[in-house]
Amino acid sequence: MSLYRALIWLKAAENRLWVKPAVGSVVAVLIAMAAAVGNRLIPAGLLPDIDRSTLDNLLGVIASSMLGVATFSLSIMVAAFSSAAVGASPRAIQLVAGDADTQNAITTFISAFIYAIIANTALGLGLYGSTGRFILFVCTMGVLLYLIVTLVRWVKTLSVLGRMENTLAKLEAAAVGAMGAYRRSPGMGARTDHGATPTGEPVHANKVGYLRHIDMQTLQEQAVAASTRLHLRVRPGQLVHPGTVLVIVEAGANADNPPDPAALRQAFVLGDGRSFDQDPRFGLIVLCEVAQRALSPAVNDPGTAIAAMNTITRVLVDTPTDQVAQEAPLDRLSLVPLDQSDFIHQAFDPIARDGAAVLEVQLRMQKLLSIIAVGCDETLAHAARRQAATSLQRASQALVLDADKVRLSELHTTLFSSSDRAS
Numbered sequence: 001m002s003l004y005r006a007l008i009w010l011k012a013a014e015n016r017l018w019v020k021p022a023v024g025s026v027v028a029v030l031i032a033m034a035a036a037v038g039n040r041l042i043p044a045g046l047l048p049d050i051d052r053s054t055l056d057n058l059l060g061v062i063a064s065s066m067l068g069v070a071t072f073s074l075s076i077m078v079a080a081f082s083s084a085a086v087g088a089s090p091r092a093i094q095l096v097a098g099d100a101d102t103q104n105a106i107t108t109f110i111s112a113f114i115y116a117i118i119a120n121t122a123l124g125l126g127l128y129g130s131t132g133r134f135i136l137f138v139c140t141m142g143v144l145l146y147l148i149v150t151l152v153r154w155v156k157t158l159s160v161l162g163r164m165e166n167t168l169a170k171l172e173a174a175a176v177g178a179m180g181a182y183r184r185s186p187g188m189g190a191r192t193d194h195g196a197t198p199t200g201e202p203v204h205a206n207k208v209g210y211l212r213h214i215d216m217q218t219l220q221e222q223a224v225a226a227s228t229r230l231h232l233r234v235r236p237g238q239l240v241h242p243g244t245v246l247v248i249v250e251a252g253a254n255a256d257n258p259p260d261p262a263a264l265r266q267a268f269v270l271g272d273g274r275s276f277d278q279d280p281r282f283g284l285i286v287l288c289e290v291a292q293r294a295l296s297p298a299v300n301d302p303g304t305a306i307a308a309m310n311t312i313t314r315v316l317v318d319t320p321t322d323q324v325a326q327e328a329p330l331d332r333l334s335l336v337p338l339d340q341s342d343f344i345h346q347a348f349d350p351i352a353r354d355g356a357a358v359l360e361v362q363l364r365m366q367k368l369l370s371i372i373a374v375g376c377d378e379t380l381a382h383a384a385r386r387q388a389a390t391s392l393q394r395a396s397q398a399l400v401l402d403a404d405k406v407r408l409s410e411l412h413t414t415l416f417s418s419s420d421r422a423s
Contacts, residue, residue, distance in 0.1 A: 002215070002218070002266060004213075004215040004217075004218065004267075004269075005215075005266075005269060008212075008213055008269060012094075017097060017103065017106075020103050020104070020106075020107040021106060021107045021110045021111065023107075024107040024108070024110065024111035025110060025111055025114045027111065028111040028112070028114045028115035028118065029114065029115070029118050031115060031139050031143075032115050032118040032119040032122060032136075032139075033118075033122070034135065034139070035119070035122075035128055035132045035133075035135040035136040035139060036122060036127045036128060036132055038131060038132060038135040039127070039128055039129045039131045039132030039135070042131045042135075043131070044129055044130050044131055045130070046131065047130070047131050047134040047135075048134055049130040049133065049134070050130075050133045050134050050136075050137040052123065052133065054137070055119075055123055055133060055136055055137060055140065056120065056123060056124075058137075058140050058144075059116045059119050059120040059123065059140065060116075060120065062112055062113070062115070062116035062140070062143065062144070062147075063113055063116035063117050063120060066109050066110075066112045066113035066116065066147075067113050069109050069151075070106065070109035070110050070113060073102075073105055073106050073109055073154070074106065076158060076161065077097075077102055077106065077161075079162060080096055080102075080161045080162030081093050081096055081097065081162075083162035083163075083167075084096045084162060084167050087164055087167070087293070088164060088167045088168070088171075088289075088290045088293065089286050089289040089290050089293060091273070091274075091282075091285075091286045091289065092167050092170070092171060092286055092290070094276075095167070095170040095171060095174055095276070096161070096162065096167060096170065098170075099157070099161065099170070101153055101154070101156075101157040102157060102161060104150065104153075105150055105151075105153070105154040105157065108146065108147065108150040109147075109150075112143055112147055115143060119136055119139075119140070123136070164304060164307075167290075168287075168290065168307060168308065168311055171283060171286055171287050171290070171311065172283075172287075172311045172314065172315060174276040174283050175276070175280070175282075175283025175284055175286075175287065175311075175312075175315045176283075176314075176315055176318075176319050177276070177277075178276055178277065178278065178279060178280040178282070178283055179280045179283070179315055179316070179319040180319050180320065181278070181280070182280040182338070183319060183320065183321045185328075186337065186338065187328055187330075187333075187334070187335045187337075188214065188216050188278065188330075188335060189216050189220075189328060189329050189330040189333070190216065190220075190232070190328050190330045190333035190334055190335045191328040191331075191333075191334050191335070192334070192335055192336070192337040193231060193334040193335065193336055193337065194337055197233075197248075198231040198248050198250060198334070199248075199250075199251060200231065200248040200249045200250040200251045201248065201249040201251070202233075202245040202247075202248050202249075203245070203246050203247045203248070203249065203261045203264050203265065204242055204243065204244060204245055204246065205240040205241060205242055205243075205244045205246050205265070205268070205270070206242060206265060207241075207242065207270065208239070208240070208241045208242070209239070209240060209270030209271055209272065210237065210238070210239055210240075210270065210271055210272070210273055210274045210275075211234055211235070211236050211237065211238050211239075211240055211268055211269070211270060212236060212269045212270065212271045212273075212274065212275040212277075212278075212279075213236060213268075213269040213275065213277060213278055214232065214235075214236060214267060214268055214269070214278065215266075215267040215268075215269070216267075216330055216333060217330070218266075218267045219232070219247070219264065219267045219330075219332075219333055220330040220331075220332050220333055222259050222260075222263060222264065222267075223259070223332035223333060224332055225257055225259075226249075226257055226258055226259045227257075228249055228250050228259065228332070229250040229332050229333070229334065230247050230248070230249060230250070230259070230264070230332060230333050230334075231247060231248040231250065231333075231334045231336075232246070232247050232333060232334065232335045232336060233245045233246065233247060233248060233336050234246055234268070234336065235278075235279075235335065235336060235338055236274075236275065236277070236278035236279040237274050237278075237279035237281055237282055240268075240270065246264070246265065246268050247264055247268075249264075280338070280343070281338075281342055281343065281346055283315065284312055284315065284316075284343055284346060284347040285346055285347065287308045287311055287312050287315075287347065288308070288312070288346065288347045288348070288350050288351055289350075290304065290305075290308040291304070291305040291306075291308035291309060291350075291351045291354075291355075292305075292350055292351060292354050294308065295351070295354045295355045295358065295361065296354070302355070302358050302360050302361050305351065305355060305358075305361055306360065306361060306364045308351075309348070309351060309361075309364060309365060309368055310364075310368065312347045312348070312368075313368040313371055313372060316343060316344075316347075316372055316376060316380065317371060317372060317375040317376060321377070340377075340379045340380055340383070341379060341380070341382070341383035341386075343380060343383070344369075344372070344380060344383035344384050344386075344387050345383065345387060348365060348369065348387050348391070349387060349390065349391075351365065352365060352387070352390065352391035352394050352395075353394060356391075356394040356395050356397070356398035356399075357395075357398040357399060357400070359395075359399065359404045359407070359408065362391060362392075362395040362399075362408055363407075363408060363411060365388075365391050366388055366391065366392070366408065366411050366412050366415055367411075367415065369384040369385070369387055369388040369391070369415075370384070370388070370415035370416060372384040373385050373388075373416065385416055388412060388415075388416055389412075389416075392408060392409065392412045395408055396408075396409070
């Protein structure tokens with residue numbers, strides 16, 4: 001496994017859920033054993049003598065309470081996962097699972113439990129002299145202080161974990177991060193290839209999966225070593241299969257050291273699902289799914305759908321756009337451009353379809369699309385105007401009351417005639 005893939009693996013929320021507690025448990029054992037080591041290094045009599053029963057009581061309280069707290073916290077986390085999957089979208093679970101406060105709390109509780117068990121066992125075996133007991137007492141006080149801070153933060157986290165507002169905020173943060181990275185570097189460090197399909201030797205995918213990440217630096221190094229250029233024909237978020245061309249090796253590569261197709265494929269990380277990191281569309285799509293679920297007959301919550309649309313609009317309008325043209329640092333790579341109109345169509349069209357008969361949703365959609373038409377670049381503005389017209393057409397066929405149709409049509413005319421004049 002390459003370092004890039006290892007870092008991605010460690011970054012995945014489902015892996016951090018057990019890696020952090022595992023590392024914390026090892027640290028807890030080391031802290032408990034440090035007192036025994038200090039007992040041998042520091043002469044007896046230099047430090048105060050702590051009564052063994054005091055330590056035994058403290059460690060017993062930590063061990064008995066932390067096991068229950070850890071079990072309770074895990075049940076809360078599972079309930080939050082279920083709430084996010086049912087109330088928002090199953091694709092939002094990875095963000096809820098990645099909540100730093102939740103992971104730190106569970107890691108702290110499990111580590112404290114293991115620390116107390118190991119330290120109490122070592123204390124009973126007589127591994128600590130008077131010096132070791134004092135060191136153990138200081139370490140235990142530090143553990144208790146950290147537990148108090150963690151518990152206070154955990155109570156605050158419990159008040160919002162799994163709630164719709166918290167899930168939407170996490171989705172917005174993930175979408176803004178991916179959108180900001182895209183706007184800073186649309187080519188992910190490479191130049192975007194707007195011309196015809198380049199000629200050269202194609203390298204195909206060897207299995208079916210979603211493209212989650214691309215190791216651009218490794219591809220640059222391989223292109224330099226082969227004295228050639230690599231033209232990437234896929235972007236993160238795309239579903240690839242053995243017939244998909246991942247990259248085209250430009251003709252004229254170094255015959256003595258041509259790029260290895262297997263090594264090139266290793267730079268493309270595939271998975272069963274999409275990732276938020278390098279895919280600016282995915283966050284918008286998941287927000288759209290939240291709105292769709294809210295509009296389903298079983299839920300019937302237009303307010304949540306409107307909140308999700310508001311979030312989509314903030315991501316598109318408020319995410320800063322880097323106006324300074326920067327030279328692509330990966331000069332040996334080119335990347336197929338992203339159709340920015342997908343940001344609008346994939347985020348709003350499913351909501352327009354599922355909420356066609358809900359006047360409140362349609363009115364808000366027209367207002368939000370007009371904001372995008374005024375506040376974004378021409379590509380997004382054109383897509384927003386086109387989506388507004390499509391949404392109006394869908395609603396005109398789904399709304400029952402003629403007065404509602406007239407109201408929506410008049411709003412559309414008012415908003416987009418003014419935005420057209422402004423553009």
